[in-house]
Amino acid sequence: MFCYQCQETAKGTGCTKVGVCGKNPTVAALQDLLVYVTKGIAEVVVKGNVDVAEISNINKEVITSLFITITNANFDEAAIENQINKMIGIRNELARKVNISNPHDSVTFEVSNREEMLEKAKNVGVLSTENEDVRSLRELNIYGLKGMAAYAEHALNIGLEDNSVYEYTYKALSKTLDDSLSVDELVALTLETGEYGVKVMALLDNANTSKYGNPEITTVNIGTRNNPAILISGHDLTDLEQLLEQTKGTGVDVYTHGEMLPAHYYPAFKKYDNFVGNYGNAWWQQTTEFVTFNGPILFTTNCIVPPKSEEVRNRIFTTGASGYPGCQHIVADEDGKKDFSAIIEMAKTLPAPQEIESGSIVGGFAHNQVIELADQVVDAVKTGAIKKFFVMGGCDGRMKGRSYYTEFAEKLPKDTVILTAGCAKYRYNKLNLGDINGIPRVLDAGQCNDSYSLAVIALKLKEVFGLEDINELPIVYNIAWYEQKAVIVLLALLYLGVKNIHLGPTLPGFLSANVANVLVENFGIAGIGTADEDLVKFLG
Numbered sequence: 001m002f003c004y005q006c007q008e009t010a011k012g013t014g015c016t017k018v019g020v021c022g023k024n025p026t027v028a029a030l031q032d033l034l035v036y037v038t039k040g041i042a043e044v045v046v047k048g049n050v051d052v053a054e055i056s057n058i059n060k061e062v063i064t065s066l067f068i069t070i071t072n073a074n075f076d077e078a079a080i081e082n083q084i085n086k087m088i089g090i091r092n093e094l095a096r097k098v099n100i101s102n103p104h105d106s107v108t109f110e111v112s113n114r115e116e117m118l119e120k121a122k123n124v125g126v127l128s129t130e131n132e133d134v135r136s137l138r139e140l141n142i143y144g145l146k147g148m149a150a151y152a153e154h155a156l157n158i159g160l161e162d163n164s165v166y167e168y169t170y171k172a173l174s175k176t177l178d179d180s181l182s183v184d185e186l187v188a189l190t191l192e193t194g195e196y197g198v199k200v201m202a203l204l205d206n207a208n209t210s211k212y213g214n215p216e217i218t219t220v221n222i223g224t225r226n227n228p229a230i231l232i233s234g235h236d237l238t239d240l241e242q243l244l245e246q247t248k249g250t251g252v253d254v255y256t257h258g259e260m261l262p263a264h265y266y267p268a269f270k271k272y273d274n275f276v277g278n279y280g281n282a283w284w285q286q287t288t289e290f291v292t293f294n295g296p297i298l299f300t301t302n303c304i305v306p307p308k309s310e311e312v313r314n315r316i317f318t319t320g321a322s323g324y325p326g327c328q329h330i331v332a333d334e335d336g337k338k339d340f341s342a343i344i345e346m347a348k349t350l351p352a353p354q355e356i357e358s359g360s361i362v363g364g365f366a367h368n369q370v371i372e373l374a375d376q377v378v379d380a381v382k383t384g385a386i387k388k389f390f391v392m393g394g395c396d397g398r399m400k401g402r403s404y405y406t407e408f409a410e411k412l413p414k415d416t417v418i419l420t421a422g423c424a425k426y427r428y429n430k431l432n433l434g435d436i437n438g439i440p441r442v443l444d445a446g447q448c449n450d451s452y453s454l455a456v457i458a459l460k461l462k463e464v465f466g467l468e469d470i471n472e473l474p475i476v477y478n479i480a481w482y483e484q485k486a487v488i489v490l491l492a493l494l495y496l497g498v499k500n501i502h503l504g505p506t507l508p509g510f511l512s513a514n515v516a517n518v519l520v521e522n523f524g525i526a527g528i529g530t531a532d533e534d535l536v537k538f539l540g
């Protein structure tokens with residue numbers, strides 16, 4: 001196997017024996033093949049001039065397939081094998097309708113069983129592109145497309161789609177097979193991927209806020225009550241909505257974990273008395289937190305950590321693109337309805353969660369809420385009460401070096417404000433950093449996709465202060481990444497013209513030296529140092 005798509009890749013260069021995430025070589029190979037057949041479908045769509053408006057079911061399967069291959073989303077060999085077979089069927093049917101000349105191997109290959117799949121996968125993975133820079137740029141785009149697919153799927157679950165996002169996905173996937181593209185053309189493609197990253201995040205923002213209302217300042221309980229309960233993790237709000245509807249009046253409480261925390265900020269979910277609070281921290285702490293939670297856990301997306309005991313595994317359910325062998329997977333019917341009764345019944349038989357912390361945290365600072373506070377924020381900047389903003393969104397992860405972010409947040413001067421989104425916030429959202437004239441010093445906009453909100457806020461401030469360039473704002477970008485959704489967020493920021501982004505805790509292993517140089521020279525991308533060094537640098 002070879003995989004280097006996430007921040008925790010072995011030795012910073014690539015997982016070759018088994019994934020640090022727990023992905024085994026079979027899953028890795030099947031995921032490679034799934035991406036490959038998805039590229040084959042893209043080839044047919046692009047070369048055959050297929051109108052994406054006519055193939056809505058195929059669009060959906062394409063984004064689901066990409067989503068399945070995101071880090072920590074799906075470890076289930078059988079589910080991935082099924083998806084490969086489904087995609088080959090879709091590809092063949094489409095190719096029969098739109099004959100294309102000289103089809104690429106990804107359009108024509110056939111495999112009839114697991115063995116043949118594993119054999120085929122040997123030649124289609126990341127390392128099948130020999131030139132290191134071309135490989136780096138192809139993968140950078142593919143990881144961006146995976147992140148985009150995840151966000152597109154959440155929007156689609158709510159009922160919103162943008163055909164231009166699908167069109168672009170097909171175009172870019174097909175370009176990753178094109179040996180005639182120069183490095184410059186691939187760099188241009190990367191920025192275009194960022195452009196569609198902005199589009200898809202705007203689409204999801206629109207979907208979430210039109211269905212569930214605008215996130216608002218909210219105090220979220222982090223303690224527990226004495227009822228049986230279900231923990232819901234991942235990013236999909238439609239799954240949460242259905243779970244809340246189905247648990248209403250059953251005596252079973254619902255808590256959020258990890259990236260589901262920001263659901264509490266939406267007005268629509270406040271009406272549920274059994275929606276109690278957030279339990280625990282970022283994804284990687286599930287190995288201990290799921291033990292003490294006691295009740296069943298529903299994964300709607302990544303990040304799953306392979307459970308250490310059978311007892312915990314038996315309490316885990318998956319849905320959507322997520323999956324884990326031995327865990328019950330709940331599928332939607334044709335109308336998108338999911339039956340969560342098995343989870344609810346299990347919860348009733350299990351003890352209430354053990355309390356691991358108490359108190360509350362405050363969030364809900366997505367663009368609408370911050371813009372409502374704009375006068376206060378602008379005044380604070382004008383009077384010098386706020387000297388600088390630090391965008392510290394992104395992902396959290398297991399690496400020891402990530403304590404940098406806690407230390408950095410703790411040491412920031414009292415006249416600075418942190419803007420955050422994504423699970424990176426767990427490194428500092430419980431530090432009690434205080435407020436500036438009533439404005440909390442950590443403003444949490446929401447999930448990683450809500451990084452869009454941070455961009456909207458920056459653009460608004462630029463307008464209010466009458467600046468020409470977004471980079472003239474007193475904002476420092478110190479972003480943490482882990483998986484591919486952070487890649488699309490990064491590319492989106494680059495597309496918006498944001499310069500000098502610091503990316504940590506380590507730079508991506510998939511950036512070749514030359515590609516890293518392009519990012520450094522054109523966009524000022526840099527890594528991080530120690531918290532003390534960086535504070536001097538950023539505040540200077």
Ligand code: SF4
Pocket residue numbers: 003004005006007008009010014015018019020021022023071072
């Ligand atoms: Fe390794 Fe990350 Fe790939 Fe998992 S997703 S195999 S940890 S690079």
Ligand code: SF3
Pocket residue numbers: 072235258259283302303394395396422423424447448449482483485486
């Ligand atoms: Fe976290 Fe997995 Fe990326 Fe959505 S839950 S930010 S890592």
